Amino acid sequence: MIGTGSASALFRRDMKLAFRRLGESLLPLFFLFTVIVLIPLGVGPGPNLLARMAPGMVWVAALLASLLALEHLFRPDLEDGTLEQWFVGERSVYRRVLARLFSHWLITGLPVILFSPLAAEMLHLPRHALGTLIISLLIGTPALSLLGGLAASLTLSTRGASVLLSILIFPLIVPLVIFATGAVSMAADSLDPSAHLGLLAAFTILSLTLAPIGIAAALRMNLE
Amino acid sequence: MNRLLEAHQLEFHRYGNPVFQPLDIALQAGRAIVLTGPNGVGKTTLLRLLAGILAPVNGTLHHHAPASFVGHLPAVKGDLTCRENLDYERRVGPPGLDLAEALAQVGLAGLGSRPSRALSAGQKRRLGLARLLVRKTPVWLLDEPYASLDDAGCAGVDALINQHLSDGGGVVLATHQRHPRVAPELLDNIVLEAGIVDGGVEETQ
Amino acid sequence: MIVENIWKTLKLWFHKLGSAPSFYNFSKAVAPWLWVGFAVTTAYGIYLALYVVPPDYQQGDSARILYIHVPAAWQAMFIYGVMAILAAIALIWRIRLTEILAMSCAPIGAALTLVCLATGSLWGKPMWGTWWEWDARLTSMLVLLFIYIGIMGLYAAFDDRRKGARIASVLILAGAVNIPIIHFSVEWWNTLHQPATIKLTGESSMDPSMLPPLIWMVISTKLFFGAALLDRARNELLDQDRSKRWVARQVLQAER
Numbered sequence: 061m062i063g064t065g066s067a068s069a070l071f072r073r074d075m076k077l078a079f080r081r082l083g084e085s086l087l088p089l090f091f092l093f094t095v096i097v098l099i100p101l102g103v104g105p106g107p108n109l110l111a112r113m114a115p116g117m118v119w120v121a122a123l124l125a126s127l128l129a130l131e132h133l134f135r136p137d138l139e140d141g142t143l144e145q146w147f148v149g150e151r152s153v154y155r156r157v158l159a160r161l162f163s164h165w166l167i168t169g170l171p172v173i174l175f176s177p178l179a180a181e182m183l184h185l186p187r188h189a190l191g192t193l194i195i196s197l198l199i200g201t202p203a204l205s206l207l208g209g210l211a212a213s214l215t216l217s218t219r220g221a222s223v224l225l226s227i228l229i230f231p232l233i234v235p236l237v238i239f240a241t242g243a244v245s246m247a248a249d250s251l252d253p254s255a256h257l258g259l260l261a262a263f264t265i266l267s268l269t270l271a272p273i274g275i276a277a278a279l280r281m282n283l284e
Numbered sequence: 285m286n287r288l289l290e291a292h293q294l295e296f297h298r299y300g301n302p303v304f305q306p307l308d309i310a311l312q313a314g315r316a317i318v319l320t321g322p323n324g325v326g327k328t329t330l331l332r333l334l335a336g337i338l339a340p341v342n343g344t345l346h347h348h349a350p351a352s353f354v355g356h357l358p359a360v361k362g363d364l365t366c367r368e369n370l371d372y373e374r375r376v377g378p379p380g381l382d383l384a385e386a387l388a389q390v391g392l393a394g395l396g397s398r399p400s401r402a403l404s405a406g407q408k409r410r411l412g413l414a415r416l417l418v419r420k421t422p423v424w425l426l427d428e429p430y431a432s433l434d435d436a437g438c439a440g441v442d443a444l445i446n447q448h449l450s451d452g453g454g455v456v457l458a459t460h461q462r463h464p465r466v467a468p469e470l471l472d473n474i475v476l477e478a479g480i481v482d483g484g485v486e487e488t489q
Numbered sequence: 490m491i492v493e494n495i496w497k498t499l500k501l502w503f504h505k506l507g508s509a510p511s512f513y514n515f516s517k518a519v520a521p522w523l524w525v526g527f528a529v530t531t532a533y534g535i536y537l538a539l540y541v542v543p544p545d546y547q548q549g550d551s552a553r554i555l556y557i558h559v560p561a562a563w564q565a566m567f568i569y570g571v572m573a574i575l576a577a578i579a580l581i582w583r584i585r586l587t588e589i590l591a592m593s594c595a596p597i598g599a600a601l602t603l604v605c606l607a608t609g610s611l612w613g614k615p616m617w618g619t620w621w622e623w624d625a626r627l628t629s630m631l632v633l634l635f636i637y638i639g640i641m642g643l644y645a646a647f648d649d650r651r652k653g654a655r656i657a658s659v660l661i662l663a664g665a666v667n668i669p670i671i672h673f674s675v676e677w678w679n680t681l682h683q684p685a686t687i688k689l690t691g692e693s694s695m696d697p698s699m700l701p702p703l704i705w706m707v708i709s710t711k712l713f714f715g716a717a718l719l720d721r722a723r724n725e726l727l728d729q730d731r732s733k734r735w736v737a738r739q740v741l742q743a744e745r
Contacts, residue, residue: 068375144337144359217647228643231632231667270663298649
């Protein structure tokens with residue numbers, strides 16, 4: 061009935077709020093760096109080992125960063141009553157869900173992408189693989205937000221939500237991690253990563269089509 | 285006879301049990317429906333069903349005009365100022381009064397730049413009501429609108445409701461204490477009592 | 490005419506079964522037989538597996554554990570399929586019995602997945618020397634275990650069981666879409682990262698003498714699923730309806 065006006069208004073408000081609590085919003089990015097620094101401290105600074113681990117490490121860091129922000133994806137809105145307003149008089153909250161996920165991605169996925177060259181350098185990822193890393197992050201982090209959003213919406217009104225959220229999200233993102241890190245590993249070995257990237261893109265597109273439907277259903281059920 | 289909202293044989297279950305018997309409700313322009321009954325009987329559930337927040341187990345619901353819902357929670361963001369909160373509502377649309385006018389009508393003039401978390405309970409309630417003014421929505425669904433308000437505030441709510449009714453809008457409101465000071469010929473009453481509903485709303489005339 | 494009557498009786502039967510007391514009686518009557526069947530087929534299957542089938546050429550006697558491992562794996566997957574169909578019906582038509590049945594499937598599936606993982610680990614020890622390897626099947630089963638646990642955890646987190654069942658059903662359907670993708674991706678990952686090791690499924694051509702115990706064990710897992718499902722669902726129904734009249738009647742009947 062109302063149209064994109066409400067979705068873009070929601071997006072503006074979300075971004076306004078994110079910038080108002082900038083410290084909190086940048087926490088995932090800081091977390092990314094914690095992981096990137098902690099791993100070499102744990103396994104030793106040997107460049108060969110780090111280079112082999114780099115694709116997986118950057119992706120695990122991206123995942124953890126995304127996970128941190130998932131707690132705040134819907135819960136604050138549930139608690140102050142703004143979430144139920146999405147449904148007032150609306151047949152479909154699809155667009156608002158997409159708007160919310162988009163702002164989540166801007167806060168978690170985009171910073172990871174922007175800082176990935178630095179992380180790649182610190183972990184000694186071969187330079188020729190950097191392009192593939194960035195592409196894999198560009199294609200894959202939206203899927204992270206989509207699937208994370210699904211897990212967050214399912215556990216929205218449960219007690220002890222954060223543990224459950226991590227358990228739920230893990231199986232959902234297994235293919236994502238495999239395809240993405242596989243692509244970067246291939247590139248690091250100077251092989252063609254396009255098969256992996258293609259599968260990754262297909263996975264993201266599938267998530268984009270199906271996840272918002274599940275999210276909308278789960279949100280409404282949790283409002284009861 | 286302009287029907288703004290219609291519900292047929294509406295049913296809802298909680299913990300597997302029906303909250304009320306199948307309900308028929310029709311809201312007409314210029315009229316108000318008042319839901320009364322003790323705490324916990326299902327007034328809020330019914331309002332949320334009518335708003336579209338809850339999905340009914342059975343029955344149908346039709347909105348013939350845009351609706352606004354003011355529930356227990358203020359539905360404003362604490363980090364944003366009053367103006368910013370209302371600005372968001374206005375953009376959701378369709379746009380109604382402008383921000384300063386809306387704030388003035390609910391008695392929050394001059395508090396536009398205050399972050400809403402700094403407001404008292406009564407002020408938050410007023411801000412929630414201001415949301416109704418910045419959007420042009422014929423259907424108002426109000427859950428305990430008088431809660432946390434002083435006498436002046438309650439009178440203000442009545443004034444808003446009466447203005448809205450004479451503008452051709454409709455109101456469904458739930459209250460367990462104060463009754464709206466509205467002309468009786470414009471009122472329909474539904475009393476919810478421990479799962480039994482006494483009095484439905486038929487179409488009159 | 491005949492088709493109409495058949496359809497009518499089917500619908501009536503379906504409706505009757507969907508009512509709580511009828512299901513309770515049905516479950517009480519049928520489940521014991523399924524348990525008996527399970528016991529018999531398991532005993533026979535194990536006997537065949539241990540005494541009749543000759544030892545494996547490469548792996549000797551330790552390969553016999555595949556007669557538990559493989560049926561358990563297949564059944565764990567099958568249960569998810571059944572659960573997904575029940576979840577879809579529960580979401581679309583809101584039939585309470587399908588909600589209860591779907592939620593009762595999850596622990597059984599989780600248990601079989603655990604059996605599969607444990608037997609897989611036991612099988613691997615003599616071969617690999619370690620208790621765990623990132624073989625494609627074991628890894629997939631591990632992810633499946635997480636999915637089952639997630640479903641059980643999500644359902645348990647709600648006080649309103651019907652609401653919890655519906656939310657968990659959304660998760661079940663999300664998993665249903667994801668599981669084939671997971672299988673494919675783990676298979677892919679495994680072939681890329683590991684040199685060809687001895688595959689857990691053994692030689693691709695199975696000796697015909699291996700078939701009978703396998704078939705009996707497969708049947709036994711299905712009987713196990715049926716019996717356990719009926720029992721779990723019956724108990725869940727009893728628990729949910731404990732304040733209702735039909736339960737009082739049933740319990741009184743049992744005490745007489």
